[in-house]
Amino acid sequence: MDRVWIRLVKxxxxxxxxxxxxxxxxxxxxxxxxxxxxxxxxxxxFVRFEPGDVFTEYYWRERWYSVKEVRSDTGTLKGWYCDVTRPAVLLGTELVVEDLDLDLWRSADGTDVRRLDEDEFAASGLADRDPEAAAEAAAALHELERRAHGGDFEALLA
Structure with missing residues (x-):
């Protein structure tokens, strides 16, 4: 396969x-x-995404998140943007990922780790509509944050 289409659903x-x-x-x-x-x-x-930036994106079929390594057009590592999602599904040449509103940023040097969009997650009503998915999402964010602080973050992507 020469190309795949990423479709982010929200x-x-x-x-x-x-x-x-x-x-x-x-x-x-x-x-x-x-x-x-x-x-x-x-x-x-805390970071700028710009035309020319290159994203190496990691999607799992069993995990409730994806991780995107972000580099400038010169190759300088900016950091990792992590999306809490349902497990990815590959349908032919389309990779479908459902965004669950929670995100995490980890800077290139690991000194800046921050949770993002927790207010959007709360406002989404997922906890009421699908409590199991909401629990998976919260656990995924916790795992990403633990890894981001714990030194085994890069091992996740090896």
Whole structure:
């Protein structure tokens, strides 16, 4: 397969769809590489995603998250953006990932680890609609945060 389409779904609707180049698929984890799909600069205050940035993205079929390594167009590591999601599903050449609103950022040097969008997660109503999924999402965020602080974060991606 020369190309795969990443389709990020949120609240039942496609949030974004973009092409990526498959790097590896071991049956459990799918790794792809893609350019910043946002089109324009997105400044979070603690990191900027910009045209030319390269994302190496890791998706699991059994885990409730994905991890995106972010590098500038010169190859400088910016850090890792982690999305809490339902396990990824590969349908032909489309990788479908359902975003559950929780995110985590880990800077390149590991000194800045921050939870993101917990207010969006609470407002989504997932805990009422699907308490099991909400519990999986909370556990996934906890695991990512523990790994980000515990020194075995990079091992997750090896």
């Amino acid at each position: 609240a039942g609707r496609t949030k974004i769809r973009y092409p990526a180049v498959p790097v590896a698929d071991d049956g459990s984890r799918i790794t792809v590489r893609a350019g910043w799909a946002g089109g324009t600069v997105r400044d979070f205050g």
